[in-house]
Amino acid sequence: MGLKRMDNVGIVVEDLGGAIDFFRELGLELEGRATIEGEWAGRVTGLDGQRVEIAMLRTPDGHSRLELSRFLAPPVIADHRNAPVNALGYLRVMFAVDDIDETLERLRRRGAQLVGDVVRYQDSYRLCYLRGPEGLLIGLAQELG
Structure with a gap:
């Protein structure tokens, strides 16, 4: 029997409520x-x-699905949230959106910061990376056409 699906991606956070609010806004x-x-x-x-x-x-x-976790015990021992995009390990989670500009505007009100620029990839996508809650790296992609 082969792989059926990917169930979720897990991210550890300090402020569970703030992270929930951010991803609900997304x-x-x-x-x-x-x-x-x-x-x-x-x-x-x-x-x-x-x-x-x-x-x-x-x-x-x-x-x-995205599973957000806040460890009460044992204490967190490492912090990779602000690692650059070329760091080993977790890179980012990419989300497809209808309107990248409108989404960015809403997420900026929740503290998101654009990492570089919103760019156009050929005639296929508009793409960007942003830092979300606690410095998490998030990608946004708007399909064109």
């Missing part, structure tokens, strides 16, 4: 929030004594 829908803890959770992640608040957000088409 257009994701909050499916739910929960606290994850117990022996079983630590066995999955390899973190004994794990206690995590999570929020699951869904794209409007229902196909993709």
